[in-house]
Amino acid sequence: MKLDAEKAAAIAASSAQEFTTKRPTVPALEEKMFTPIQCLDHGFVRLIDYMGDDSAIVQAARVSYGAGTKKMREDRGLIRYLLRHRHTTPFEMCEMKIHVKLPIFVARQWIRHRTANVNEISARYSVLDNEFYLPSPEHLAVQSTNNKQGRGEALTEAQSAMVLEMLKRDATQAYSTYSELLGEEVGLARELARMNLPVNWYTQWYWKVDLHNLLHFLALRMDAHAQYEIRVFADAIGSLVKEWVPHVWEAFQDYRMGGAFFSKQELEVIQAWIAGETPKFEDLTLSKREWRALCKRFGRSTGLESK
């Protein structure tokens, strides 16, 4: 990721600004403001603004006239209780605004999260930079045989080189056509010229979201089932959230990311295992997929033939 001199200067100028405020701020997060966190080859996440901190959640939960915080231990306990019991509204009192540069195919997944405010760069107004995403060779893999939405074995070195060459060839050709369409000979409108650019092209947006909806986004997009390319961005945002609201982050790791939710039928199986019984798949009403996932989680044999 390279920033031109003008953009780098704008970031430096923002970073040099100092304001006094009566609002709570988080020193560790202030340090990270405006600086791009690199994601993929040309993308980034950078923090533009935030509102609230751990204590804002406590303050709202207690509907306090003051800061709302008690002893650190009690505040931490309250945050953990709220998160564990899905008392979500206090978490909506905190907000984060970020600037993201991301490939269009990642943006299409991201935009499905409807509970944020978004403003995207206009390719009707601006000429897009010649920047497209090329995966690094270790992230090129064949179609998974057991997950229709996933990757399997990594490509060989020769295959990777061939795939990257093909991707680069198409992108270069597409940008050359885009430039030609915009050029003096045709002068096609930007809103039309862009239509031949592929979905690995980079776009940018400002994205503002409250902490409750951000945690929902992170739970889905940091998860191993999410596509690698969006996970990279989710992890970058996660690194900011960790600094911003450390008690929330800890509870989120414990109860959401590291925790598990079980159905009634799954709980019955777990209880049977604890009682030393060995329930058989045929006698249960779980689907094969549920059964396999449950057995895997507890390191048990499914008793089924592998697919």
Ligand SMILES: Cc1cc2nc3c(=O)[nH]c(=O)nc-3n(C[C@H](O)[C@H](O)[C@H](O)COP(=O)(O)OP(=O)(O)OC[C@H]3O[C@@H](n4cnc5c(N)ncnc54)[C@H](O)[C@@H]3O)c2cc1C
């Ligand atoms: C691994 C993975 C695979 C996926 N595969 C596909 C796929 O193949 N095809 C596809 O189309 N999508 C797919 N998605 C997208 C997915 O179905 C959701 O659209 C996306 O994750 C956004 O989730 P959300 O609606 O909960 O989030 P948000 O839009 O952020 O909403 C957060 C919550 O707010 C509430 N909410 C928001 N808007 C409304 C509304 N209008 N009405 C009622 N409640 C609302 C809901 O409780 C919702 O959970 C996939 C997502 C993941 C993580």
